[in-house]
Amino acid sequence: MRTYILLFVSAILISLSSCRSDFEFSSSTGQLGFSKDTVYLDTVFTNIGSSTYTLKVYNKTDRNISIPTIQLGRGMSSGYRITVDGMTGNNNREFHNVEMLAKDSLFIFIETTADVAQANPDNFLYTDQIQFGETGNFQTVELVTLIQDAVFLFPNRDSDGTVETILLGIDENGQEVRADGFMLDNSELHWTNEKPYVIYGYAAIPTGRTLTIDEGVRVHFHDSSALVAYNGSNLNINGTPSPDAANPVNEVIFEGDRLEPEYSDISGQWLAIWMMAGSRGNFNNLTIKNATIGIFASGYNTSVPYSLNLNNVQVYNSASTGIWGQTAHIRGKNVVINTSGSTSLLCSYGGKYNFVHSTFNNSLNSSSHSALTISNYAQGQTPEVEPIDEATFRNCIVYGSNPTEVILYRNSPTDVFNYSFQNCLLKINPYSSSIANDPLYQNTSAFLNCLIAEDNFTNRPFFWDANNNKLNITTESAAVGQGDAAATNEAPNDILDVLRPTAADLGAYQAFDQPTD
Numbered sequence: 001m002r003t004y005i006l007l008f009v010s011a012i013l014i015s016l017s018s019c020r021s022d023f024e025f026s027s028s029t030g031q032l033g034f035s036k037d038t039v040y041l042d043t044v045f046t047n048i049g050s051s052t053y054t055l056k057v058y059n060k061t062d063r064n065i066s067i068p069t070i071q072l073g074r075g076m077s078s079g080y081r082i083t084v085d086g087m088t089g090n091n092n093r094e095f096h097n098v099e100m101l102a103k104d105s106l107f108i109f110i111e112t113t114a115d116v117a118q119a120n121p122d123n124f125l126y127t128d129q130i131q132f133g134e135t136g137n138f139q140t141v142e143l144v145t146l147i148q149d150a151v152f153l154f155p156n157r158d159s160d161g162t163v164e165t166i167l168l169g170i171d172e173n174g175q176e177v178r179a180d181g182f183m184l185d186n187s188e189l190h191w192t193n194e195k196p197y198v199i200y201g202y203a204a205i206p207t208g209r210t211l212t213i214d215e216g217v218r219v220h221f222h223d224s225s226a227l228v229a230y231n232g233s234n235l236n237i238n239g240t241p242s243p244d245a246a247n248p249v250n251e252v253i254f255e256g257d258r259l260e261p262e263y264s265d266i267s268g269q270w271l272a273i274w275m276m277a278g279s280r281g282n283f284n285n286l287t288i289k290n291a292t293i294g295i296f297a298s299g300y301n302t303s304v305p306y307s308l309n310l311n312n313v314q315v316y317n318s319a320s321t322g323i324w325g326q327t328a329h330i331r332g333k334n335v336v337i338n339t340s341g342s343t344s345l346l347c348s349y350g351g352k353y354n355f356v357h358s359t360f361n362n363s364l365n366s367s368s369h370s371a372l373t374i375s376n377y378a379q380g381q382t383p384e385v386e387p388i389d390e391a392t393f394r395n396c397i398v399y400g401s402n403p404t405e406v407i408l409y410r411n412s413p414t415d416v417f418n419y420s421f422q423n424c425l426l427k428i429n430p431y432s433s434s435i436a437n438d439p440l441y442q443n444t445s446a447f448l449n450c451l452i453a454e455d456n457f458t459n460r461p462f463f464w465d466a467n468n469n470k471l472n473i474t475t476e477s478a479a480v481g482q483g484d485a486a487a488t489n490e491a492p493n494d495i496l497d498v499l500r501p502t503a504a505d506l507g508a509y510q511a512f513d514q515p516t517d
Contacts, residue, residue, distance in 0.1 A: 025066040025099050032067070032132055033058035034141050039110055041145035043259040045198055045220070046116040051260050055108040055130070055141060059100040070095040070108075073129040073140070079114030080128050080143055116149040124148065148259075150220070151191075154200035155182045166204050166228070181228070184211060193217050198257050199225045199270075205279075210234040215250045215285070220257040221270030227254075231278030239285030241312070241497035248287070255289040265290065265469075267341060268319030272296045275328075280307050287314045293321045294337070297328035300351070306331035312495050315344075316469045322360075326378070327351045327386050332358055334495040334508045337371075338469050339363055343407075344371045344400075349378040350386025350416075357395045357483070357491040357500075359471045359507040361463070365401035371427070372398045375409035376417055387416030394487035396424045397461050397479055397507035399453065403429035408440040423484040425451040425459055425506050451478055451506075461507070464514045472509045479506035 035056035044050045059065055071094040072078040081092040085106045089095035100106060108130065119126040126147050131138040155164035166181035181202025189209055191197055193216035200222045205211045207230045213219070215238055219227075229235045239252035256269030263269065269290045275281050277299020288294040294315035301307035308325075310332040315322040322337035322344040323330070328351045335358040337344040344360045347353045353374075362371040374391045377383040388410075398406050405427040410417045417440070428435060430452065435441045453459040459478040464470035473479055483504035493499055495508040505511045 025064045027066055027068055027134075030133055030137055030139055031059075031061050031065075032139050033060045034139075036141070038142040038144060041110065041112055041143065042261065043146040043148060044112065044114075045148050045150045045196075045257065045259070047113060048198070048257065049113045050111050050145065051258070051262070053110045055110060056105055057100075057108060057132070058105045059102060062102050064099070064101050067098040067100065067132055068096065068134045069131065070098055071131050072143075073131055078128050079118055079126060080110060080112045082111075082130065083109045110143065112143075112145050114145070114147055116147045119147045148196060150196045150198045152198050152200070153182070153184070153188060153203050155180050163201075166202055168202070168228075184209070190214075191217050191219070196220055198222065199227065202226050202228050204228040204230055205233040205235060206230055207232040210236060213237045213239075213252055215240045215252065217252045219252070219254045220259075221254070221291075222257050223269065224271055226271035226274055228274045229276055229279035229281060231276050233279050235273075235275070235279065235281040235283075237281075237283040237286050239312070241285060241493075245496050251285045251287050253287045253289070254291070263290075265317050267317040267339075268292045274298070275308055277327075278307075280304060282309045283311065283313050285312045286310075288316070288318075290317045291315075292319045293324055294318050295323045296321075296326070297324070297330055298326045300327065300329035305329065306352070306354070310335050314469075314495070318344075321346050324348065325351050325353060328353075330354075332356070333491040334358065334493075335360075336471055336495060336508045337361070338466065338471055340369070342369060343373045345373070347372075347374045347388070347391055349384070350376050350388055352390045354390060354392045355394070355396055356487050357494070357504070357506075357508055358393075359397045359509070360399075360405075361397070361466055361471055362400040362402075362405060363466050369400070369402060370407045371400040371405035373407040373409070374419060375407075375411075376415050377409070377411040383411050385411050385415060388418055389416065391419040392422075393420070393424055394422045395483040395491075395504065395506050396421070397473075398424065399427045399461050399463075402427070403432060403455070404435060408438070410440060413439070420446050420448070421450050422448045423450065423482055423487065423506065425453060425461055425479050425482070427453045430454060449482075449484070451482065453478075470514075471507070472514065473505065473507060473511045474513050475511050477505070477511050480511050482506050 114126045128143045129140045163180045165178040168177045191213045196218040198220045240250040242248045242250040272293040273295045275297040306329045308330045312334045314336045318340040322340045324346045326349045332355040338361045344362045360371040376388045377385045451459040462474040462477040464472045481503045488504040494510045498510045
């Protein structure tokens, strides 16, 4: 009996001893481990908050420890903010007596909002460090971010909080449709490449005015923001070819305002370039990334043959549509559109369209996706019809994941629907009943000297890497040497400024094999 009592008492003592040690913490003596010794927060614009970054801290010892201090080196004036396992501490910059169990870990979440004036003037780097321990015996993790200065354009806000708005149109009930936005004033109608531009809300070009954008300009749009050209206004984008295609310093680039790498190919970060009816645009060497609609052109300018002229224009990763023309007049040379949530190029509700040496691809595999759709009506309870006065494609590539990527819709067989494809590579499945029974596809005079990719194995374009927006073609491509010389004369250089031969390759790129790194 005495043996059982002794065993029972021993067990209780061991249990109590274990419980006490769980809650006994000794001061940290510099034996912490970290998931990284430097946290790079990537590039941010001045006074614009960053994404949240993570640092993991490890207690590598067999003891429970208490970290006397976790703090930012710049103290309360730091442009960085941290939380420690969900705790905010003193203004997210200083924490005391942070406990860690043996062999345990904790998470630190890091953000920054800093002004370019706080950065090193030589390299625009803003730095700080997270310090762990006690003065004179700190372990540190460095924090580094690059801050860009920028020109910020945004709606005014009244003292009562009311935000400036602009008129976008009139709805079917006769009510104004307005959005948070502003008219560009005289001092804002010439954008230079000295600093990037950051747009909040709808930036509108007034009637009778012209916005000129110089080569090398970078324009960043905040969520749901857009550039709008009003009736009677002009938008001239004057990018030029760059000597090195891998470093497009002379292109104009439109994209979202999140500069972190994880946002580099996220669609729908901003809204669109909207060319309203009666506006006119000349876009040269422009790249558009991650919009909802890259370009929306509605209506046309009756005083000119084509109200929107595109030369060396690339549109990537649009949440809805790459380029959407609605009763528009658009001419394009060396246009590349890839991967859109709906349609890469949508020519709808009639209009006039002429594309030469262009490449349209949509790798999203669904019946609701297409590389090219041409229609003469607007969907509604009663379809509204406008004539397709012209839809001409010469020396182009239209391709994608679906069996048919060229979608033709005509409301009635008697409607005006003028379309033609000459010397093009087209993804069309001729064995589909919807294609075989549709006179639009059986009209052989509308498909002159075209290569039909009936499946994924015939007449392949051999893109370098369509999933990463590399629609260059290799020398294996069926498109090599298939161009019509007369069409090539209209676009003698490809999108990389390479001179085309007489028997040019189809699409926006002359073929050459992808370099091996």
